Amino acid sequence: MxxxxxxxxxxxxxxxxxxxxxxxxxxxxxxxxxxxxxxxxxxxxxxxxxxxxxxxxxxxxxxLFDVVMSDMAPKTSGIRVQDQTRSFDLCVRALDVARARLRPGGNFVVKFFQSGEFDNYLKMLKPLFAKVEIFRPKSTRKSSYEIYIVGLKKL
Ligand SMILES: C[S@@+](CC[C@H](N)C(=O)[O-])C[C@H]1O[C@@H](n2cnc3c(N)ncnc32)[C@H](O)[C@@H]1O
The missing domain is CATH 3.40.50.150 (Vaccinia Virus protein VP39)
Known part of the structure; x- marks a missing residue:
């Protein structure tokens, strides 16, 4: 992995x-x-x-890997739009890596900081996997924008 x-x-x-x-x-x-x-x-x-x-x-x-997971996060600047953009770029990169290096049938998980790009990201991710799940752990602070997207069984 x-x-x-x-x-x-x-x-x-x-x-x-x-x-x-x-x-x-x-x-x-x-x-x-x-x-x-x-x-x-x-x-x-x-x-x-x-x-x-x-x-x-x-x-x-x-x-090819069985699993690709990404918890990548940028150093936060405190400027929300900038941090969201950097985070989004990391998520897109993680998906690119999964596209190229995850085996068919393999699974993917990525930490995503919710932003206006969330739907766009799902549009990129969904065609690659048989099933997509969105997960917010109970331990996540209420104020946090963090969410986990899981892509199961790469097509
Ligand atoms: C929240 S921490 C990861 C915590 C880790 N998953 C753990 O369980 O210990 C986010 C990490 O993403 C890394 N990161 C940010 N941009 C990166 C990049 N372009 N390539 C590799 N790692 C990166 C940071 O250096 C940081 O260590």
Missing amino acids: LDLGCAPGSWTQYAVKVIGPKGLCIGIDLQRVTLAISNARFVQGDAFDEPTIVKFAAESNIE
């Missing part, structure tokens, strides 16, 4: 338990992750840098 925006590594720590010792999670983040986990590999890099993803997938003998 591929974990975009993995630092400091909480999602990865949970994911490796789910995938088990035979699975492998590759995490990419601008920040360095120092955790030592036997079935995870961390890459310090930019998710927009396609050669980085290709190189590390190839080194782990992965052609």
Whole structure:
């Protein structure tokens, strides 16, 4: 599986338990992750840098991933429109990665900061998956714009 925006590594720590010792999670983040986990590999890099993803997938003998997840978030500036735009760009990038590197039948999850682009994003995502679900964890603060979009069974 591929974990975009993995630092400091909480999602990865949970994911490796789910995938088990035979699975492998590759995490990419601008920040360095120092955790030592036997079935995870961390890459310090930019998710927009396609050669980085290709190189590390190839080194782990992965052609296509079973799961692509993205918790990528920009450093917030406090300027809401700017932060929403940056967040949207990261979500679009995550979807591009899933389009190219997720195997047919594979699953995708992305954290999305709700904005006027929400419907546009769903329009991009829906044709790629058999089923799309939107999820807001109970633990999310009421004031938060955070929402999770899950694409199941890539077509
Ligand atoms: C909310 S944190 C992720 C938390 C992580 N999922 C965890 O469970 O520990 C968001 C991360 O997205 C990363 N990020 C932002 N833009 C990125 C990019 N272009 N490429 C890779 N990572 C990026 C940030 O560096 C930050 O560590």
